[in-house]
Amino acid sequence: MKKNVLTALTAALVASALGSAGAANVPVKMQLKWFPQAQFAGFFVAQAKGFYKAEGLDVTLLPIGDQSPIQTVATGAADFGTTWITDLLTARQQGLPVVHIAQLFQKSGYTLVALKSSNLTDPKQFSGKRVGVWPSGNEYPAVALLKKYGLTTSLDSTVSNPSVQAVTYPFDPSLVFPDKVDLVSAMTYNEIDQIVGLGYSLDKLKIFNTSDYGVNLLEDLMFTTQKTLDNKNFKNSGMSGEEVAARLVRATIKGWNYAVANQKEAVQTVLINCGNTCKGSGTRASAAGHQTWQMTEVAKLYRAGQTLKGNAGLLDRATYDANVKQLMDLGILKSAPSAGAVNYKVWEMATGKKAK
Template identity: 80%
Template sequence: MKKFALLSALLGLALLPSASAQSGTPAKPVQVRLQLKWFPQAQFAGFFVAQAKGYFKAEGLDVQLLPIGDQSPIQTVSTGAADFGTTWITDLLTARQQGLPVVHIAQLFQKSGFTLVSLKSSKMTKPADFKGKRVGVWPSGNEYPAIALMKKYGLTTSLDSTVSNPSVQAVTYPFDPSIVFPDKVDLVSAMTYNEVDQIVGLGYSMDKLRIFKASDYGINLLEDLMFTSQKVLDDKNFKGSGLSGREVAARLVRASIKGWNYAVKNQAEAVNIVLPLCGNTCKGSGTRADAKGHQTWQMAEIAKLYNSGPTLSGRAGYLDPAVYKSNVTLLKSLGILKADPAAGAVDYTVWQAATGKK
């Protein structure tokens, strides 16, 4: 009887939750694939910092940060090749319109960094002057801010097959401005944190450039956000971890925001964390072909996009409903969206669970 009692006691102890389970952390790290919108660079510094500082690990997550290049993260997440991703809000909402069940869970950049850049010698001073010009745009949904800006000023583009005589000739190019600017296009798409500095490196100093910031013209289409699929959110046992997809999402968002807050406050350290991960795309162009210099520029500009709106009131990662509504209204007015997105396009419960805020 004593042996039986001892055996029963041991079995009972074995069946008790482990210490890690009692604390809410999985006994084994949960494998998570996060699809980045581009190659490793300071644009994603917060994620790399969260990885380097152990913020993901502290949440019980083993996060793999996946580069993608000029493809759309929407495809990898919607097909299940990645669990979560980063993209722009226009890309996400147009994907929803096409029937892809992707869901916005956190808004990291609160201000658009999209610009169109020309030489001052071209004499263009306002969007109306784009008429008759050649404009360099990016593929895979990244052309929408440029289209929105031009449509707002009554300009049509060659991207619209229904227009027989477009007022602007769009030239699609693969993200490297040196391929097209200034010989093949009069204006070129450029992010404040990346291509603007690359253009400077090509020998065109800032005083020779005219930079049309989309946000200055009412086109503040939000960029880098975190999203996932409805399938992941509805998963009751994500990859057999014992955690629901929503809980994994909240842990990922919480650790990511912590990483972003640290990166923005410690920019030099963040750049040093990113540099070993950088390839040739991190070096800038021409006279600015220095990885550390270009990534330092990028980190400083990224910080401006992150430190805006809700972030300034302690609500990093929060999608301001008013800004979201204005983005939807703009996209509808331009015909990019045909109707209001379904309520499920944005899930605030993940951000609330991650931050403990409403």
């Protein structure tokens, strides 16, 4: 009898916590930064495990390819999205009212990769070289690294004789590396494994992690618009936009914590959602193998910084300030972002903790 009373009480408390969204889940469109892959494992796990549903949310995860998620969220085609911090801050500089609400990856996974036979050992040697970069705001970490070492690129139309030739390519390193570029952009969790699959084992590569050279521009954050946060009745749910955002962040963090702790299971969840982009290249063409590599590497980016302090999803203020200063010093940002660029209240609502 006591057990039944406790069960009923627990159910009542859960229903109360979910509020008006408990019965009919609120539709939420979440824009991912790329196609389905383990880079977004926490989102897929949160969906598969019912973590979103438990928060009263019916979340649709939207793939995008090589476009910027900023546009779909800013135009209202999606409610929330993931992107990189430089993309978000430069968008705000251009007048788009996008707002950072949670920081998932606590460390940058961006690298530039060269063949070891090129004898490149320091970014100072990149002058006169061809560097493969990605479009749609994904080139900024490479530009930041080059500018830090006094190098200009062909991406800057104001420079008549750039020291580095930037070669924009659509994310597949096999299209340019190593014949058309001397260095190529590669994420630790994706393109490095693809390059290995092309026949260039790790011992044949020289990998320049931008974070090792003081360019630790944060990636994979969650964001929305100020309009969504200010909405007092999100999609007639009876909840404010901030409340919906907090529930989304809370469930997503739960999904990421589970994915990192259960990586094999997380990979299987990702594979259910995968298409051809889940495969690696050449000898690493197995989707399962490539996604296993990817899950291992993204777990390192998630399990760092504030996550190790028990504050998963929190944007570290010192790291953020350092990112802003670097982007301003390099001229990528013309002025410091307003305080509204980051909303810590959503994270505090999601976790019950105080952002420090």
